[in-house]
Amino acid sequence: MSLLEVNQMSMFFGGLAALSGVTFGVEKGEILALIGPNGAGKTTLFNCVNGFYKPTLGTVSFRGQKISGLEPHVVCRMGLARTFQVVKPLQRMSVLDNVIASAFLRTKTRAEAVDLATEILEFTGLLEDRDVISKGLPLGKRKRLEIARALATKPEMILLDESFAGLNPAELDVSIEIIRGIKAQGITIMIIEHHMKVIMSISDRIVVLNYGQKIAEGSPADIRANPLVVEAYLGGEA
Amino acid sequence: MNKKYIPFILIGALLVLPQLGLSSYVLHILILALMWATAGMAWNLLGGYCGQVSFGHAAFFGMGAYCAGLLAHHYDITPWLGFLVSVPVVAALALVMGFIVLRLRGPYFVLATLAIGELLRIIAENLVDLTQGNLGVLIRRTWVDKDPYYYVILALALGTYFLIQRIMASRWGYYFVAIREDQDAAESLGINTTLYKTIALAISAVITGFTGAFYMNYMGYIDPQIVFSLGDISIVMIMVVMVGGVATPLGPWVGAVIMVILAEWIRSLPVIGTGYQTLFGILLIVIIIFLPNGLVGDLPKIKRFFKKEVPA
Ligand SMILES: Nc1ncnc2c1ncn2[C@@H]1O[C@H](COP(=O)(O)OP(=O)(O)OP(=O)(O)O)[C@@H](O)[C@H]1O
Ligand SMILES: [Mg+2]
Numbered sequence: 125m126s127l128l129e130v131n132q133m134s135m136f137f138g139g140l141a142a143l144s145g146v147t148f149g150v151e152k153g154e155i156l157a158l159i160g161p162n163g164a165g166k167t168t169l170f171n172c173v174n175g176f177y178k179p180t181l182g183t184v185s186f187r188g189q190k191i192s193g194l195e196p197h198v199v200c201r202m203g204l205a206r207t208f209q210v211v212k213p214l215q216r217m218s219v220l221d222n223v224i225a226s227a228f229l230r231t232k233t234r235a236e237a238v239d240l241a242t243e244i245l246e247f248t249g250l251l252e253d254r255d256v257i258s259k260g261l262p263l264g265k266r267k268r269l270e271i272a273r274a275l276a277t278k279p280e281m282i283l284l285d286e287s288f289a290g291l292n293p294a295e296l297d298v299s300i301e302i303i304r305g306i307k308a309q310g311i312t313i314m315i316i317e318h319h320m321k322v323i324m325s326i327s328d329r330i331v332v333l334n335y336g337q338k339i340a341e342g343s344p345a346d347i348r349a350n351p352l353v354v355e356a357y358l359g360g361e362a
Numbered sequence: 363m364n365k366k367y368i369p370f371i372l373i374g375a376l377l378v379l380p381q382l383g384l385s386s387y388v389l390h391i392l393i394l395a396l397m398w399a400t401a402g403m404a405w406n407l408l409g410g411y412c413g414q415v416s417f418g419h420a421a422f423f424g425m426g427a428y429c430a431g432l433l434a435h436h437y438d439i440t441p442w443l444g445f446l447v448s449v450p451v452v453a454a455l456a457l458v459m460g461f462i463v464l465r466l467r468g469p470y471f472v473l474a475t476l477a478i479g480e481l482l483r484i485i486a487e488n489l490v491d492l493t494q495g496n497l498g499v500l501i502r503r504t505w506v507d508k509d510p511y512y513y514v515i516l517a518l519a520l521g522t523y524f525l526i527q528r529i530m531a532s533r534w535g536y537y538f539v540a541i542r543e544d545q546d547a548a549e550s551l552g553i554n555t556t557l558y559k560t561i562a563l564a565i566s567a568v569i570t571g572f573t574g575a576f577y578m579n580y581m582g583y584i585d586p587q588i589v590f591s592l593g594d595i596s597i598v599m600i601m602v603v604m605v606g607g608v609a610t611p612l613g614p615w616v617g618a619v620i621m622v623i624l625a626e627w628i629r630s631l632p633v634i635g636t637g638y639q640t641l642f643g644i645l646l647i648v649i650i651i652f653l654p655n656g657l658v659g660d661l662p663k664i665k666r667f668f669k670k671e672v673p674a
Binding site (some may be wrong): 176195196197200201206207212213214216217220221224225226228229234237273276277301308333 | 395531532534536537539540543544546547548549551552555565665
């Protein structure tokens with residue numbers, strides 16, 4: 125049994141099938157990358173997994189329990205956290221307060237929440253920005269704040285939606301190290317990413333979506349050699 | 363002087379104020395200001411910190427007032443017991459209201475709260491057997507003197523202030539503000555947004571109910587047009603907070619003092635006095651344009667403005 129199982133999942137918006145019959149699993153401890161062209165349905169899949177959308181058909185299970193249809197806060201409490209592609213900082217709160225707000229999920233007192241939040245800001249390299257009002261953070265750091273907040277809920281698995289988009293090369297390296305660090309803590313990762321170099325270097329396995337359908341699944345080497353993927357996606361990038 | 367002592371000095375001043383031989387009228391103004399400060403703080407918890415703007419808080423104010431008034435009227439029980447009785451009644455009303463409105467967002471939420479406030483007024487007007495309808499409820503006041511009322515409302519205001527300060531430093535406070543800033547982000551961080559919005563609404567409602575119960579005790583007379591009024595209660599609560607400063611601890615106090623004095627002054631003016639609600643509306647627009655964060659929230663801006671006027 126995989127840690128996360130997506131089973132025959134379809135999501136329709138009116139006549140549009142954003143996802144159709146997608147099935148795959150994420151194994152405990154791995155980094156699984158979800159790739160595909162714009163509009164392929166990647167973010168929709170995250171929304172179905174974390175409870176923002178209720179899939180039209182199919183199910184999602186986490187640790188063997190069905191989670192599709194549950195509310196997002198319940199899914200998070202069960203140990204499945206996420207970040208947003210379009211970042212959603214708690215704008216008028218400081219960076220530290222953003223992370224404290226999510227650290228409260230697993231802590232009793234405010235002092236414990238502050239400790240956990242501080243620890244996580246250190247890990248994500250945001251400690252010196254702790255008192256900055258998050259509205260004023262540059263994009264690169266806001267992306268990292270998304271990760272920090274998700275980590276503060278002490279997840280067993282984390283969904284990262286384009287955490288690398290818009291980063292400069294230096295920030296990219298920092299973020300890759302953070303992802304490796306998360307994996308080293310034993311947290312399972314599913315990541316959506318367009319940046320091919322990053323994907324090929326960090327992921328254990330890759331699932332490719334195109335027009336809402338899974339067109340390939342395998343190791344980075346398999347995916348690079350898959351003619352379907354090259355045609356639908358990689359070819360277009362070169 | 364150490365800033366730490368300022369609160370103690372302020373509280374001390376508030377305690378001795380009635381002993382300074384103030385006229386009964388000035389004391390009346392102070393009592394009203396404290397009552398509105400309390401109601402404003404209650405509204406601020408839900409509207410300012412949790413971001414759920416209610417146009418229907420008169421429902422809770424009126425309910426609190428009727429709890430006190432009807433006990434005295436029907437059963438000849440002391441109207442002060444209304445404080446106690448109002449807790450379950452107002453909380454139940456808040457839960458019903460929350461069930462209906464808290465699933466709505468933005469303008470739908472606002473309109474729904476407005477509708478519920480008005481609905482309560484119409485019900486109170488028509489349940490004549492219970493409420494005497496528009497005839498209103500008249501009770502015998504406990505004291506002739508104003509001093510005791512001053513101390514009751516002062517205790518309520520200070521209690522509310524410290525309670526809200528405690529809440530805002532705790533998990534609940536963080537959750538309320540997180541919900542205001544981004545409801546989807548809050549949900550995805552494991553915050554049960556519906557539950558915590560309901561908690562904020564319930565606390566806000568119960569405190570507002572207390573101010574209503576106090577109003578009944580102090581004024582001795584209520585009718586549905588007064589205590590369930592959109593213009594005189596719900597909107598004044600919002601204005602107190604907007605003028606003073608949304609989501610600031612002292613904003614409602616500052617806003618209450620200004621609004622009460624302003625209301626007295628405008629109402630005393632010849633001719634335009636009757637149009638005080640229109641003037642309030644204009645004031646609100648001016649505030650929103652020039653001081654969107656209220657007097658307390660925009661204090662730095664105000665200071666800068668006056669510094670520019672007086673070049674060093
Ligand atoms: N709430 C919604 N209502 C209607 N259509 C939607 C909704 N959410 C997504 N879609 C549509 O579903 C399709 C998949 O969108 P999705 O955001 O999942 O793509 P994506 O793979 O994340 O793309 P990108 O790489 O650009 O982020 C798109 O055609 C999008 O317009
Ligand atoms: Mg996307």
